[in-house]
Amino acid sequence: MLGRVEKKYGVVVIGGGPAGMGAALGARDYGEDRVLILDREPEAGGILLQCIHSGFGMHYFREELTGPEYAERFLQNIIDHDVDILSGSYVSGVVIDSGGSKKVRVMSESHGLITVETNAVVLAMGCRERTRGAVRIPGTRPSGIITAGLAQKFVNLKGYLPGKRISILGSGDIGLIMARRLTLEGCHVEGVFELMPYSNGLTRNVVQCLEDFDIPLHLSTTVAYIHGRDRIEKITVAPVNADLKPDMSRAWDVPCDTLLISIGLIPENELTQNLGIGLDVVTGGPLVSSTLETSMPGMFACGNVLHVHDLVDYVTREALLAGRFAGEWAKGVRRPKDNIRLVPGDNVRYCVPHTLSPEREHTIHLRCKAAMKPCKIRVGNLMEKKLRFVFPAEMIMFKIKPDLLDKFHGDTLRIDILPLEKGEKVD
Amino acid sequence: MYDVAVIGGGVIGCAIARELSRYRLSIVIVEKFEEVGFGTTKTNSGIIHAGHHSPPDTLKGKLVVRGNKLYDRLCKDLNFGFSRIGELVVARSESEIPELERLKKQGEAKGVPGLEVWDRERLRNAEPNLSNTLVAALHAPSAGVINPYELANALSENAVDNGVDLKVNCAVEKIVVKKGFFTVHTPPETIxxxxxxxxAGVYADKIAGMVGLRDFTIHPRKGEEYMLDKRLKGLVQRLIFPIPSKNTKGILIIPTFDGTIMVGPTAQDNADRDDASTTYEGSEQVFGFVSKICPSITERDTITEFAGLRAVSSTNDFIIGPTRIKGFINAAGIQSPGLTSAPAIALYVRDILKSEGLVLKKKGNFKPHLPGPPRFASLNYEQQKRLVEKDRLFAKVVCRCELVTEAEIHSAVDHGARTLDGIKFRSRAGMGRCQGGFCSSRCMDILSKRLDKPFEEITKRGGDSWVVRKMTDDV
Structure with a gap:
């Protein structure tokens, strides 16, 4: 129920975006009927609420929805299933007593400072955008340099434009979506400047948001200087050399009144870190077992706080699973510890979860370091899966069946992405 | 007709105005930006120097030690963040040790308390994260850190509480000297x-030029600073200085009052008085140097960077005193240690005014105190609970990176914030890792409501620093 908070829960979910909503439903479906979602925004739904474009739900619902529509389906489901939601709340910490019971400290205007006791916690705080400060862009510090997500909030939720003449640094999906959105609002988008030789956004977004609107995408190019005293007036952009440093001899100026920053997302794990939970330095998210449990017993993680996903549909699937395992935990089910460790090998940036157990089927999420086509994923000597291509912007997923793991006797399983050998073909 | 017009609402102008507000005088601060402290002050490193660095035969050398001592009282009165964390000048080789001894002697002659040379072992125990190649250090326990913008805000607010007029957005364009008074022309006001x-900081020579004084010039010297992620909080306990060079105290490691580590500044002579840009060279210089002193600091942890302009005068010293234009007094060339010296400069200027014929009579009703901001994040749970019982908006978090509540944003507006930077400097909202990505829009909502201004008229820091445009405008 909206705004209701009991003293004790089986599962408390921190974050009311797609991950948090999915986790709450996962716990509820398992049969845990004491579930609370704590969300910091005035309304649950997370960043989906400002994503008014379509393209959500094609995998999970098999239909194309807008962000708010996708959120609405879950929200309705949650309300129907009698999950409690406290929006406008902030979790200032979790105190874990010696018996393993967790006390979640919550701040909210409606309830003041309260403590909620729970058996299990699901971390679903999502991620934040990297800012100008995360990369060195020389120049002045005028207004008009904002993250693409903040621009999206201004346009879609507040009804204001971030400016009229827009440049975009980085080709993350939000930046690409905003290039189209602002063009539709009558702004002029000068171009998207991407440091890497490939786009960091989904191919469909490059096609539908840039190519369809004749917005240039300058690969291997970066913003080398920002000009303007009070408000940004222009940027100097330059192609980069092999060391990713700008080649100023080939630089040119682009007048603009706004620079959107879309250079990647960082899982928001400050709370996680304060609890002493182990993090993966590559994903920026917690290290998790095959039940999506962190190094802190009874604390689970899913969605973009765990690793940055490309599609919300996959967040939902992962979240349902995390919620289910949190529900189990709340009911006292303790599974044996995983005994296989996954190790990223050739051309694998990371894989999640970090460990496996032979008792169940697992979905492995991973990202490659460099684009490769065609290629194959090799999992130890257990299996190979051929792929037409892999691309850093797109998450790779595959399943490992328990019977395969039954045959495996080692304790570390290495995953590689390799070029096809002579004679091998993608089916 | 005012008794005194202070041109420039930086930390120096505000300190002077506040000091003069103890007396029965009519005073005005004339500031060109939207808020005070938006020039050199806001980019200051925030160090209250012990005073051993500057030579005793200079004016800055004389005022710095006195200024340092005045900070305890000033902080008690105005409740800005101030902490005497101490300072270490570190020697990277045996050959630098004599310089430590020289600084110690220089400091002792000026009355700097507690100076001690630490050997390698003592340094290692006190600061285990510094490079193990360092051989010795000079410890100065009276050095401290403050947030410079907080000080400027507190001084100006207290001055205003005591009757001083503050005129913002008033860039001085012309000063007319008449017998016995000055007319200061700014686009909105004539004073x-x-x-x-x-x-007037980096413009002090231009202001002096307006009354025909051309006996000094100001040469801005740019300093770039890099603010690091809170992850590194506690990496060093004290201010870490290298052996100083002729022009600068060098690149420092600064644990700011709030615990965030800041590294810098560079020292680059700049022709442009408004060019506070950062550069590739600057970041390379800062991180290249700092990593030698403290190997765990890398550029990767930067959350933001900025640059400021020191107002270096042609004499390389403070220029404070009366001029051949009767009634026109300079407080110019205030480079480092200007912040430390500020309270001493205020007293010095007061005495000059007195000897120039201004009658100083103490007010009976001078209010020296300001409560200071609530600083919710720094309180313990019980204290936080008490605040929330008084005002539920203390339980409504606006900036999650720095844990700033809505009550604190309102307090910032109550205490003079008019822009997003004004809110940031008073409450820390927007100062953290996400750099305002999540809270800017909410701070703008609150500003818009409280100032009764449309959302699109809220600026980052006044002037043309608009944030959004209305959708219905022609595009």
Whole structure:
């Protein structure tokens, strides 16, 4: 129920975006009927609420929805299933007593400072955008340099434009979506400047948001200087050399009144870190077992706080699973510890979860370091899966069946992405 | 007609105005930006120097030690963040040790308390994260850190509480000298005053030029600073200085009052008085140097960077005093250690005014105190609970990176914030890792409501620093 908070829960979910909503439903479906979602925004739904474009739900619902529509389906489901939601709340910490019971400290205007006791916690705080400060862009510090997500909030939720003449640094999906959105609002988008030789956004977004609107995408190019005293007036952009440093001899100026920053997302794990939970330095998210449990017993993680996903549909699937395992935990089910460790090998940036157990089927999420086509994923000597291509912007997923793991006797399983050998073909 | 017009609402102008507000005088601060402290002050490193660095035969050398001592009282009165964390000048080789001894002697001669040379072992125990190649250090326990913008805000607010007029968005364009008074022309206001105090920072020579004084020039010296992620909080306990060079105290490791580590500044002579840009060279210089002193600091942890302009005068010293234009007093060339010296400069200027014929009579009703901001994040749970019982908006978090509540944003507006930067400098909202990505829009909502201004008229820091445009405008 909206705004209701009991003293004790089986599962408390921190974050009311797609991950948090999915986790709450996962716990509820398992049969845990004491579930609370704590969300910091005035309304649950997370960043989906400002994503008014379509393209959500094609995998999970098999239909194309807008962000708010996708959120609405879950929200309705949650309300129907009698999950409690406290929006406008902030979790200032979790105190874990010696018996393993967790006390979640919550701040909210409606309830003041309260403590909620729970058996299990699901971390679903999502991620934040990297800012100008995360990369060195020389120049002045005028207004008009904002993250693409903040621009999206201004346009879609507040009804204001971030400016009229827009440049975009980085080709993350939000930046690409905003290039189209602002063009539709009558702004002029000068171009998207991407440091890497490939786009960091989904191919469909490059096609539908840039190519369809004749917005240039300058690969291997970066913003080398920002000009303007009070408000940004222009940027100097330059192609980069092999060391990713700008080649100023080939630089040119682009007048603009706004620079959107879309250079990647960082899982928001400050709370996680304060609890002493182990993090993966590559994903920026917690290290998790095959039940999506962190190094802190009874604390689970899913969605973009765990690793940055490309599609919300996959967040939902992962979240349902995390919620289910949190529900189990709340009911006292303790599974044996995983005994296989996954190790990223050739051309694998990371894989999640970090460990496996032979008792169940697992979905492995991973990202490659460099684009490769065609290629194959090799999992130890257990299996190979051929792929037409892999691309850093797109998450790779595959399943490992328990019977395969039954045959495996080692304790570390290495995953590689390799070029096809002579004679091998993608089916 | 004012008795005194202070040109420039930086930390120096505000300190002078606040000091003069103890007396029965009519005073005005004339500031060109939207808020005070938006020039050199906001980019200051925030160090309250012990005073051993500057030579005793200079004016800055004389005022710095006195200024340092005045900070305890000032902080008690105005409740800005101030902490005497101490300072270490570190020697990277045996050959640098004599310089530590020289600084120690210089400091002792000036009355700097507690100076001690630490050997390698003592340094390692006190600061285990510094490079193990360092051989010795000079420890100065009286050095401290403050947030410079907080000080400027507190001084100006207290001055205003005591009757000083603050005129913002008033860039001085012309000063007319008449017998016995000055007319200071700014686009929105014309201000008459018997005395003018020139605290115009990097523009002080231009202001002096407006009354025909051309005996000094100001040469801005740019300093770039890099703010690091809170992850590194506690990496060093004290201010870490290298052995100083002729022009600068060098690149420092600064644990700011709030615990965030800041590294810098560079020292680059700049022709442009408004060019506070950062550069590739600057970041390379800062991180290249700092990593030698403290190997765990890398550029990767930067959350933001900025640059400021020191107002270096042609004499390389403070230029404070009366001029051949009767009633026109300079407080110019205030480079480092200007922040430390500020309270001493205020007293020094007061005495000059007195000897120039300004009658100083103490007010009976001077209010020296300001409560200071609530700083919710720094309180313990019980204290936080008490605040929330008084005002539920203390339980409504606006900036999650720095844990700033809505009550604190309102307090910032109550205490003079008019822009997003004004809110940031008073409450820390927007100062953390996400750099305002999540809270800017909410701070703008609150500003818009409280100032009764449309959302699109809220600026980052006044002037043309608009944030959004209305959708219905022609595009």
């Amino acid at each position: 008459k005053a018997r005395f003018v105090i020139n605290c």
